[in-house]
Amino acid sequence: MTFRLAAGSLAFLTMISATVSVRACQLPARWHVMISEGRSEIQLAMLLPQAPIKVSDPFAIELVICESGGDKIDRVTIDAVMPLHRHGMNYKPIIQDQGNSRYRAQGLLFHMPGRWQIIATVYRGNRPATFKLDVDLQ
Numbered sequence: 815m816t817f818r819l820a821a822g823s824l825a826f827l828t829m830i831s832a833t834v835s836v837r838a839c840q841l842p843a844r845w846h847v848m849i850s851e852g853r854s855e856i857q858l859a860m861l862l863p864q865a866p867i868k869v870s871d872p873f874a875i876e877l878v879i880c881e882s883g884g885d886k887i888d889r890v891t892i893d894a895v896m897p898l899h900r901h902g903m904n905y906k907p908i909i910q911d912q913g914n915s916r917y918r919a920q921g922l923l924f925h926m927p928g929r930w931q932i933i934a935t936v937y938r939g940n941r942p943a944t945f946k947l948d949v950d951l952q
Contacts, residue, residue, distance in 0.1 A: 839880040839915070848934060848945035856881045856936055858945040867951060870925055872905075877917040877934060885938040892919040894932045927951045 841847070845859040861876035879887060890909055895902040907921040924930050929950050936943045 848947045851944040854943040855884045872923045874920040879915040888937045891935045
């Protein structure tokens with residue numbers, strides 16, 4: 815099984831990554847800008863595994879937070895759901911703060927093929943900012 819970004823998401827992400835200029839960091843190649851659920855001072859980008867994600871094989875992702883000021887980041891959570899099936903993953907990933915606004919999430923596992931939506935939430939005090947990225951798992 816292999817994965818690919820949903821076709822519409824890829825075009826939209828390419829457009830966003832080309833137009834965002836107010837953030838504090840540069841994104842290396844292969845990083846995907848996640849879509850914000852509302853207005854945010856934060857831009858979140860994700861690095862998916864280079865090898866294809868396979869059904870029922872655990873994988874890890876890298877996150878980088880680019881921001882234009884504001885309060886300290888208290889925590890970051892990661893989840894994934896299948897919107898069409900209305901269910902999520904069977905496992906809870908472990909997130910490690912790597913320093914310099916970088917995070918690593920381990921233990922993600924897609925237990926069936928189809929469209930998955932990876933959801934990251936960044937908490938600043940009691941203010942969450944939620945971001946999504948669609949991934950099609952073949």
